[in-house]
Each structure stands twice: as C-alpha cells, then as structure tokens.
Amino acid sequence: MIIDLVAGRGELTEAAWERIEPLLPRADGRGRPWRDHRQVVNGVLWRLRTGAPWRDLPERYGPWQTVYERFACWEADGTWAKLLEHVQVHDDAVGRVEWTVAVDSTVNRAHQHVTGARKKGPQTGTNWKIRAARRRAKPPAGPRRVHLAVDGRGLPLSIVLTPGNVDDATAFGQVLDGIRIPRAGTGRPRRTPTRVPGHKAYSSRAIRHLLRRRGIAVTIPERRDQAANRRRRGRLGGRPPAFDEEVYRERNVVERCFARLKQFRAIATRFDKLADRYRAGVDLASLIFWLREPSS
Structure with a gap:
C-alpha cells in the first residue's frame, strides 16, 4: 500500500518535520523495521485533534x-x-x-470512559516501557486543571496538571x-521571567513576596477584600501594590x-x-504551537 505523506489538515508541515525528525529515536536494528515516524506522529495528531478512540484511527x-x-x-x-x-x-x-510571562489555568472535564485506570497490581501488555509508565502514572481524579505559563507570544513555557479543586x-x-529553558551553549537554564501578569486569583502576599524575592516585576490587580482590609487598617495597611493596566492587557x-x-x-x-498520557498530549499540542510560530 502506498502511503501519501503530503501534509493534510492538522498534520506536520515539511518545515516542522525537518526540525524534529533528527531528534526522534532511531531503531536499534533488532526486530521488525519501525513504521515511518512521520506517519505515526501524524496519526497521533489526528487522534489528538478529533478526540476519537484509538481504534478509529x-x-x-x-x-x-x-x-x-x-x-x-x-x-x-x-x-x-x-x-x-x-x-x-x-x-x-x-x-x-518574550519573557513577560502570563499565568492562568483552565479546567478540562474528564469523559466518563476515563474511569477504571489501574493503580497497582499486574499489568498486561508486551512493551516494558508502557508497563512501567502505567505503574507510575497518576490515576484520574475527575476534572483536570491545566495550569500554564506562556511567553509574550502565547507559547507554553510551563505546564502543570492538578486535580480540578x-x-x-x-x-x-x-x-x-516549571519554567526552565536550558542554554544552547554553556550556562544555567533560563528560569526567571522579567514580569508576570496574572489575574486577581494570584493576588496574595506570598506570591508577591516570591516574585519580588526573585527579582520579577509583578502585575497583579488587588482583590476588593484585600483593598478594603488595607484601607481599614489605615497607615498599618501600607500602600496599594503597583499596577499597570497597559501591561495587564498583555495577560490575554x-x-x-x-x-x-x-x-x-x-x-x-x-x-x-x-x-x-493526557499530559503528553498537552506537550505535543504545545510543540505544534512552537513549530508553527513564524521564524521571523
């Protein structure tokens, strides 16, 4: 059967493939030859884009x-x-x-079919990597909250999954x-944004102190209850935190x-x-965003 590898909707473009192909694992020469990596990655992208069962590929x-x-x-x-x-x-x-890094989260609900994942006990399957992954994988906990830190272009720098609550x-x-970009040459990984804009949910003394201690500028609006408590305390309440509305608009x-x-x-x-597995899908989608970003 002749396989058509011309990029279809949602598949890897030629430019994207050229960037990642040298980094993919190589067959060790034992066993049956591997199916073409590009064909397989496009299959994963199709399933990620449609949400269809794997069997319907x-x-x-x-x-x-x-x-x-x-x-x-x-x-x-x-x-x-x-x-x-x-x-x-x-x-x-x-x-x-762009190191003005915006943060936020969203809740993605779990389908009813995700229940029933094993936590312990014997695992079936022939591939040791899959069995090992199943042993260490976290069981589902209802809705999943995805936390992101993105750069000024809206590209993910840090991805964290937590339970929905x-x-x-x-x-x-x-x-x-989770923000950690190794240097292309020598030196420590880049971990520190220049500024972090966030919405009112991040308005806490602990977060503001953490960012100031790391030398990161803060653009987070003060919550109403915090502002009212500060005014009620008079001089002891201190000054309101600095806030730049123009910079805050970049949070979108x-x-x-x-x-x-x-x-x-x-x-x-x-x-x-x-x-x-779900986290791997978020990683792959994020990779596609980075690969689609214009080079100039």
Missing part, C-alpha cells in the same frame, strides 16, 4: 496499535517533552522568547518552577493559548485514563 496512519504504542513509549521515555524543550531552547538562543494560587509556585495571551489548546478535542475533554 484512519488506515492511512497505519495500525492503531502501532500509533498508540509509540505515543505511549515516547511519553514514558520523555521524547515528547524533549522535543518541546528543544524548540524552546532554539527560540531562546536566537532571542525570540486545586486553585491557581496554590499551584503558582509549581508553575513558576494565556487565554488565547487555552483557546488554541481546546481546538484539540482530546485536550478540551480528557479521554485518556492515565494523567501522564
């Missing part, structure tokens, strides 16, 4: 078992995360990453710590990023039983 992408197993193996060995890190490193090296302020430190890049992510139906609704 079109024949042009090859056997669904092959596509799923490679998706699972590359989640287990960190390939998807490494690809995302690679494009981030490249853009930072040429000065394209974890609020923004609680996860903020973890999201901030993170909301636009969530809107783009939810165009992938397997992200807008969680169909994966294992949280690590």
Whole structure:
C-alpha cells in the first residue's frame, strides 16, 4: 500500500518535520523495521485533534496499535517533552522568547470512559516501557486543571496538571518552577521571567513576596477584600501594590493559548485514563504551537 505523506489538515508541515525528525529515536536494528515516524506522529495528531478512540484511527496512519504504542513509549521515555524543550531552547538562543510571562489555568472535564485506570497490581501488555509508565502514572481524579505559563507570544513555557479543586494560587509556585529553558551553549537554564501578569486569583502576599524575592516585576490587580482590609487598617495597611493596566492587557495571551489548546478535542475533554498520557498530549499540542510560530 502506498502511503501519501503530503501534509493534510492538522498534520506536520515539511518545515516542522525537518526540525524534529533528527531528534526522534532511531531503531536499534533488532526486530521488525519501525513504521515511518512521520506517519505515526501524524496519526497521533489526528487522534489528538478529533478526540476519537484509538481504534478509529484512519488506515492511512497505519495500525492503531502501532500509533498508540509509540505515543505511549515516547511519553514514558520523555521524547515528547524533549522535543518541546528543544524548540524552546532554539527560540531562546536566537532571542525570540518574550519573557513577560502570563499565568492562568483552565479546567478540562474528564469523559466518563476515563474511569477504571489501574493503580497497582499486574499489568498486561508486551512493551516494558508502557508497563512501567502505567505503574507510575497518576490515576484520574475527575476534572483536570491545566495550569500554564506562556511567553509574550502565547507559547507554553510551563505546564502543570492538578486535580480540578486545586486553585491557581496554590499551584503558582509549581508553575513558576516549571519554567526552565536550558542554554544552547554553556550556562544555567533560563528560569526567571522579567514580569508576570496574572489575574486577581494570584493576588496574595506570598506570591508577591516570591516574585519580588526573585527579582520579577509583578502585575497583579488587588482583590476588593484585600483593598478594603488595607484601607481599614489605615497607615498599618501600607500602600496599594503597583499596577499597570497597559501591561495587564498583555495577560490575554494565556487565554488565547487555552483557546488554541481546546481546538484539540482530546485536550478540551480528557479521554485518556492515565494523567501522564493526557499530559503528553498537552506537550505535543504545545510543540505544534512552537513549530508553527513564524521564524521571523
């Protein structure tokens, strides 16, 4: 059967493929030859975009078992995360990453079929990487909240998944710590934004102190109850925190990023039983955003 690899809707373009192809794992020469990586990645993207069951994968992408197993193996060995890190490193090296970093979160509900994932006990399957991933994977906990930190262009720098009942302020430190872009040459990874705009949910003394201690400018509006309490205390309440409305408008890049992510139906609704599989899908969608960004 002749496979047509001309990029279809939502598939890898020639330019995107040229960037990631050298970074993909190579066959070790043992066993059966691997099915073409580009065909398989396009199959994963089709499923991510449509949210369809793996078994409904079109024949042009090859056997669904092959596509799923490679998706699972590359989640287990960190390939998807490494690809995302690679494009981030490249853009930072040429000065394209904008370090005004906006933060926010969204809740994506889980489909009823995600219940029933194993926590412990014997696992079935022939691939040791998939079995190992299942042993360490987190079980589903109802809705999943996705926390993002995005650069000034709206491209994800940090991705954190929590249960739906974890609020923004609680996860903020973890999201901030997740920003880590290694240097293309020598030196420590880049971890510190120049400024962080966030909405009122992040207005807390602990968060403001954390950002000031790291030398990061803060653009977070004060909540009404905090402002009223400060005024009630008079001089002891101190001055209101500095706030720049023009800079705050730049926060909408993170909301636009969530809107783009939810165009992938397997992200807008969680169909994966294992949280690590769902996280791999978010990583892959984020990688596509970085690859689509114009080079100039």
